[in-house]
Amino acid sequence: MDCLFCKIAAGEIPSNKIYEDDKVLAFYDIDPKAPVHFLVIPKEHIASADCITAENSTLIAHVFEVIAKIAADLKLEKGYRIVNNCGEHGGQTVGHLHFHILAGRSLTWPPG
Ligand code: 5GP
Ligand code: ZN
Numbered sequence: 001m002d003c004l005f006c007k008i009a010a011g012e013i014p015s016n017k018i019y020e021d022d023k024v025l026a027f028y029d030i031d032p033k034a035p036v037h038f039l040v041i042p043k044e045h046i047a048s049a050d051c052i053t054a055e056n057s058t059l060i061a062h063v064f065e066v067i068a069k070i071a072a073d074l075k076l077e078k079g080y081r082i083v084n085n086c087g088e089h090g091g092q093t094v095g096h097l098h099f100h101i102l103a104g105r106s107l108t109w110p111p112g
Contacts, residue, residue, distance in 0.1 A: 005096035009043040023059055024066045035104025040067055046097040049086040067101060076103045
């Protein structure tokens with residue numbers, strides 16, 4: 001399958017890694033939208049949030065445990081935003097489920 005984030009997860013394309021275990025990878029976004037901007041992905045190919053099911057939701061829960069751990073490690077005590085863009089109207093450009101973590105400045109709400 002020709003999937004950018006599967007290739008990053010497999011190490012075929014380099015990334016600036018923050019955290020890795022056998023199921024999850026976190027790496028800095030190549031085009032940061034905030035002073036701190038990284039992505040957390042399941043290594044398994046899941047196309048989008050639409051594809052979260054009872055069969056893979058334990059993995060998604062693990063993604064959120066990893067986010068909390070990294071936020072503590074990076075001392076993001078002033079807060080951060082977790083974003084998932086799903087589908088065309090959600091602004092998803094890479095078809096492998098990923099969560100953006102944005103931090104380091106006050107973020108506006110609501111999004112555009
Ligand atoms: P989406 O638009 O699908 O929610 O987010 C995709 C994100 O992946 C974007 O923020 C984009 O900057 C990032 N991205 C795209 N290609 C690469 C890459 O090759 N390496 C890294 N680290 N990030 C990428
Ligand atoms: Zn993939």
